[in-house]
Amino acid sequence: MIRRILIADDEPNIVTSLEFLMRGDDFDVRVARNGEEALRLAESFRPDLVLLDVMMPRRSGFEVCRKIRENPALRNVKIVMLTAKGRDVEKERGLDLGANAYVTKPFSTKELMNTVRGLLPGRD
16 A cells, blocks of 8 residues: 655755655655645645645644644644754644654654654555
């Protein structure tokens, strides 16, 4: 079973590296470059997991996380906040809004993949 990942980030270099990393692990990947696009794609693409940057145009990652959690059709989507905002208060806010994990930039690709694989067990 191929798992779907939505990358929501507005930094081209980060998006390129995340796409390469996720596609290399056989994920079906879509990219959103702002918060509004992330919400639209979450509803239409129905990802298994969202890699969600906090600081994006149109809607913040915090707002996107909250909206995903409010949508019953998306309740099983895993959310990994991926951000440069690494203070404890931001981490707590992301987790309180329903994020499953919080990874701080710069991140280790190995750490990120371990987090993703841990949240999506049972891949064939």
